[in-house]
Amino acid sequence: DADVTQTPRNRITKTGKRIMLECSQTKGHDRMYWYRQDPGLGLRLIYYSFDVKDINKGEISDGYSVSRQAQAKFSLSLESAIPNQTALYFCATSIGRLTDTQYFGPGTRLTVL
Amino acid sequence: QKEVEQNSGPLSVPEGAIASLNCTYSDRGSQSFFWYRQYSGKSPELIMFIYSNGDKEDGRFTAQLNKASQYVSLLIRDSQPSDSATYLCAVNINGGSQGNLIFGKGTKLSVKP
Numbered sequence: 190d191a192d193v194t195q196t197p198r199n200r201i202t203k204t205g206k207r208i209m210l211e212c213s214q215t216k217g218h219d220r221m222y223w224y225r226q227d228p229g230l231g232l233r234l235i236y237y238s239f240d241v242k243d244i245n246k247g248e249i250s251d252g253y254s255v256s257r258q259a260q261a262k263f264s265l266s267l268e269s270a271i272p273n274q275t276a277l278y279f280c281a282t283s284i285g286r287l288t289d290t291q292y293f294g295p296g297t298r299l300t301v302l
Numbered sequence: 303q304k305e306v307e308q309n310s311g312p313l314s315v316p317e318g319a320i321a322s323l324n325c326t327y328s329d330r331g332s333q334s335f336f337w338y339r340q341y342s343g344k345s346p347e348l349i350m351f352i353y354s355n356g357d358k359e360d361g362r363f364t365a366q367l368n369k370a371s372q373y374v375s376l377l378i379r380d381s382q383p384s385d386s387a388t389y390l391c392a393v394n395i396n397g398g399s400q401g402n403l404i405f406g407k408g409t410k411l412s413v414k415p
Contacts, residue, residue: 229310231407232346232390247402279345289334289394291403293345 192216193294195280201300202270210265210297212280220283221263222291223247223255225276232279238263239285270301304329304395308406316414321378323409325391328372334394335367335374336403339387346390349376381413 193214202208212221223235234247236255244257252274256264267274280294305328315321323337334353338346352358352365352374364377374393378385388408395404 229407232405234402237402277343289403290336290348290351291392292348296343296345298343 193280193282193292195278195294195297197297198295199298201302203302204271206270206301208267208270208299210267210278210280210299212263212265212294214261214280214282214294216282216292217260218282218284218292219260220285220289221257222281222283223253223263223265224279224281225249225274226279226296227276235265267299267301270299272301275299275301304404306391306393306404306406308389308391308409310407311410312412313409314412314414315381317381317383319381319413321381321385321411321413323376323378323389323391323411324373325375325393325406326373327391327393327395327404329393329395330369330372332369332393332395335365336392336394337363337365337374337376338390338392338405339385340390340408341387349389378411381411383413383415386411386413 196211222237224232238244238257241257254266278297281291283291307326336351337349340346352367358365362379366375388410390408391406392403
């Protein structure tokens with residue numbers, strides 16, 4: 190089984206709809222991250238969480254919210270989806286020490302019509 | 303603004319050749335550096351990380367770090383068509399406990415049979 194899973198893997202939705210992307214991990218890592226990736230813009234950090242009670246905004250948090258339900262679960266919500274939120278979304282985890290390698294989930298391809 | 307710069311490519315090399323991928327970063331306080339490989343539509347996967355000046359070898363891959371010049375490179379020896387992917391350079395901009403990575407936009411590598 191994969192260490193970092195994301196659901197759904199693909200989603201098509203309409204403008205104005207609320208949508209939640211979920212991430213679960215079995216790596217036992219404290220830190221979790223949400224990124225979006227757009228062609229030509231690279232990976233950009235949306236939110237990150239160092240533990241259940243510590244949630245921080247990243248570079249592009251506007252229009253997004255998150256919930257850290259447990260050490261293993263970190264959800265990303267789009268309260269009212271808009272077309273420019275169409276992107277590939279990745280969840281990642283890390284141990285949280287100097288090495289701090291991040292391990293990525295398989296991604297969710299989101300299309301907002 | 304702290305940045306990580308990569309040539310977007312595409313970099314095209316013949317099978318069996320050495321591919322050289324370069325990355326520069328703006329924050330002199332950066333302490334750890336990562337190379338990820340990303341196939342089209344897939345998630346980034348870690349190739350290797352480096353913390354100290356000099357070379358670090360892992361199989362066909364060698365990472366090189368020069369903190370004085372603020373660059374890190376990745377050499378791929380005996381390149382194979384399966385190495386064709388986008389290579390992302392990532393830098394831990396805050397060092398140590400913070401652990402947030404800034405990603406470059408990636409260099410697309412094409413290995414021709």
